Amino acid sequence: MVSAKTSVVSVLALSLIALIASLFAGTGFAASLVIWVAINILLAASFRFVQLIGELNFALAGFVGLGAYISGICTAKLGLPFAIALMGAAVAATLLSLIVGFITLRTKGPYFMLISFAFTEVLRMIYTQIEYIGGNSGMIGIFPPALFTDYYPTLVVAIVLVLVLVLYKLEQSDLGKVLVAIRNNDALVQTVGINVHLTKVLCLAISSFVAGIGGALLAHANNVISPGDFSFLLAVYTLAYIKVGGESHIAGPILGAAVLTLLAQVAMGFGPYEHIFYGSAIVIAVLLMPDGLVGIIRKSLGLAPRAQVAARH
Amino acid sequence: MDIFGQLFLNSLQISAAYILFSLGLTLIFGVMKVVNFAHGEFFGLVLLLIAIIVPWLNSPALPLALTYAAAGAVSILATMACGWFLYHFAFKKFQRDMVGSFVLSVGLSLLMQGLFLEFFGGVPVKLPDLIEGNLHILGGAITTQRLVLTLIALCVAVVMCWLIAATKLGKALRAVSEDHEAAMLQGIPYRRIALYGFLIATFLAAIAGALLAPVTVISANVGSDFLIKGFIAIVIGGLGSIPGSIIGSILIAVIESVGGYYFDPSLATLGMFVITMLVLLVRPKGIMGNG
Numbered sequence: 001m002v003s004a005k006t007s008v009v010s011v012l013a014l015s016l017i018a019l020i021a022s023l024f025a026g027t028g029f030a031a032s033l034v035i036w037v038a039i040n041i042l043l044a045a046s047f048r049f050v051q052l053i054g055e056l057n058f059a060l061a062g063f064v065g066l067g068a069y070i071s072g073i074c075t076a077k078l079g080l081p082f083a084i085a086l087m088g089a090a091v092a093a094t095l096l097s098l099i100v101g102f103i104t105l106r107t108k109g110p111y112f113m114l115i116s117f118a119f120t121e122v123l124r125m126i127y128t129q130i131e132y133i134g135g136n137s138g139m140i141g142i143f144p145p146a147l148f149t150d151y152y153p154t155l156v157v158a159i160v161l162v163l164v165l166v167l168y169k170l171e172q173s174d175l176g177k178v179l180v181a182i183r184n185n186d187a188l189v190q191t192v193g194i195n196v197h198l199t200k201v202l203c204l205a206i207s208s209f210v211a212g213i214g215g216a217l218l219a220h221a222n223n224v225i226s227p228g229d230f231s232f233l234l235a236v237y238t239l240a241y242i243k244v245g246g247e248s249h250i251a252g253p254i255l256g257a258a259v260l261t262l263l264a265q266v267a268m269g270f271g272p273y274e275h276i277f278y279g280s281a282i283v284i285a286v287l288l289m290p291d292g293l294v295g296i297i298r299k300s301l302g303l304a305p306r307a308q309v310a311a312r313h
Numbered sequence: 314m315d316i317f318g319q320l321f322l323n324s325l326q327i328s329a330a331y332i333l334f335s336l337g338l339t340l341i342f343g344v345m346k347v348v349n350f351a352h353g354e355f356f357g358l359v360l361l362l363i364a365i366i367v368p369w370l371n372s373p374a375l376p377l378a379l380t381y382a383a384a385g386a387v388s389i390l391a392t393m394a395c396g397w398f399l400y401h402f403a404f405k406k407f408q409r410d411m412v413g414s415f416v417l418s419v420g421l422s423l424l425m426q427g428l429f430l431e432f433f434g435g436v437p438v439k440l441p442d443l444i445e446g447n448l449h450i451l452g453g454a455i456t457t458q459r460l461v462l463t464l465i466a467l468c469v470a471v472v473m474c475w476l477i478a479a480t481k482l483g484k485a486l487r488a489v490s491e492d493h494e495a496a497m498l499q500g501i502p503y504r505r506i507a508l509y510g511f512l513i514a515t516f517l518a519a520i521a522g523a524l525l526a527p528v529t530v531i532s533a534n535v536g537s538d539f540l541i542k543g544f545i546a547i548v549i550g551g552l553g554s555i556p557g558s559i560i561g562s563i564l565i566a567v568i569e570s571v572g573g574y575y576f577d578p579s580l581a582t583l584g585m586f587v588i589t590m591l592v593l594l595v596r597p598k599g600i601m602g603n604g
Contacts, residue, residue, distance in 0.1 A: 056412060103590055107597045110348045110411055110552055114544045115593065121541055122586045125579045236419055243416060275427030282420025286413065287403065 015161050034153040035221045037261045038160040039214055044241040044253030045164045046210040053203050054183035058235040059116035062123040063093040063208040065230025067215025069133055072142040072225055082145035086216050093212025094205050101204040120232045127227040138226025142219045156217050163210050168250045179203055240278045243285040246292020255293050315452025320570055322453040328566030329466035333521035334539050335546040335558040337514035343490030343553035344510030346409045350418035353536025354425040355392050355515050359522030362388035364438045364531045381443055385523035396515030429533040437532040462524045469520055486510055490553050545585050549592050551602025
């Protein structure tokens with residue numbers, strides 16, 4: 001096994017390299033690529049956090065969209081500072097997720113999956129009906145703060161690094177152990193006096209907090225948002241990152257998001273094959289590499305496979 | 314014109330299609346514990362195939378009804394072959410693994426939609442009417458062809474319910490969805506029954522597609538709208554429950570036609586979602602779900 005100290009050092013080194021590299025990204029296509037990879041990593045980590053309790057949370061796309069719209073309203077419509085927009089997005093997504101989670105997390109498995117899926121689509125439809133945020137055609141003029149115009153990729157990478165690290169620490173903490181225990185046997189967790197329902201709601205809220213920030217970063221990177229950007233497909237693509245990367249370790253979604261986002265750019269060079277690309281990525285990953293790239297790497301290093309994240313009901 | 318008669322007729326038309334669609338979804342879930350996200354793609358495949366075959370076959374020498382029948386038969390067979398292929402090479406490995414099979418079907422759905430868009434193009438197609446003319450019944454108006462197609466769809470649904478309620482195959486399907494291990498102990502061949510269940514569900518989606526071909530504007534992503542409504546219907550009714558899926562479909566159809574008439578279609582969809590949440594608050598496993 002790799003010792004804890006070397007892994008800490010290597011994580012810090014990798015983070016530093018990512019930060020320094022992002023400084024040179026500038027503002028062109030390379031910058032956009034850096035931002036997309038970083039945000040997709042964040043979303044994948046957020047999606048995987050809810051997988052710790054064994055649920056597939058397609059509402060992720062809805063919360064990302066909410067974060068994007070709230071932050072967009074803050075900076076483009078109200079002229080508030082970027083920091084407030086970021087916090088506003090996170091708080092709005094968290095609050096909504098507390099309400100929605102409280103109701104929907106009473107269900108589990110396929111019921112939660114389908115309801116979270118419907119939630120995303122309903123939220124998207126609501127955006128199209130509100131004139132103030134541009135209805136169907138969306139909102140324009142969402143620019144990153146002037147101070148960071150040249151270094152927006154670095155800002156995004158830094159925020160993503162911090163949040164992913166926090167999610168990782170939470171997963172390793174006692175809370176993380178309770179979440180995995182809920183996935184494995186929620187009745188047992190209940191019997192030792194832990195409120196399973198509220199813990200699940202908390203898990204969704206943490207994930208949605210991150211998703212809201214992801215949405216805010218995305219909105220300020222793209223400058224333009226429309227309801228179509230936040231359909232359930234966003235969550236499906238995120239699922240593809242996790243499946244390709246492997247879900248047994250947090251490195252999986254990071255690796256999957258980076259590889260697929262870059263490969264998708266290559267595929268886009270041949271034509272509009274986004275659906276086929278992500279669809280076949282998921283199918284191949286599920287059928288041929290059940291533990292993703294991380295599983296393949298672990299196998300080639302001769303390490304024992306880790307337990308699957310998604311519970312088999 | 315009598316509003317209630319009209320709304321009743323509209324609800325009837327919409328619910329007939331939803332019932333066929335959600336019966337298939339709930340059947341697959343019951344038998345294999347698979348939430349099939351790609352179900353809408355089977356529906357879409359039939360429509361797209363018919364949209365190719367009908368203009369190609371259509372000639373003055375051949376009656377239109379015969380053209381539709383031939384195109385429908387070929388397309389349904391092709392779709393079932395596609396279903397058989399997917400069952401053997403993909404879904405069979407993921408039976409009773411809800412998360413895995415769902416992820417797989419999401420990938421398949423995305424892949425198939427991409428392929429449809431590639432081969433059929435993005436231009437929506439409207440096929441010629443099968444039967445001309447309007448009818449006035451119950452104070453409302455309906456085109457003759459819609460009425461005929463709705464009645465056929467309801468007949469298919471009734472036959473399917475009879476098949477599940479009364480025949481040996483139906484009993485085996487119900488036994489497997491209740492407890493597949495106990496069913497196997499009674500000598501029911503689970504694997505074969507699962508395949509039959511999957512094929513019957515594919516057939517239901519296919520026939521729903523074939524019946525809607527003359528009245529729908531056909532495009533590559535026609536299946537996804539039905540899929541969302543179908544999911545809401547079976548979540549309200551209770552996953553795996555046949556009566557539940559019928560109740561859910563009727564409820565969805567009534568909300569869609571009544572809400573669409575008095576307010577607007579997107580508000581009706583919002584209403585469906587709110588009602589689903591309310592139902593789940595009271596009964597987390599749907600109206601007819603047990604446990």
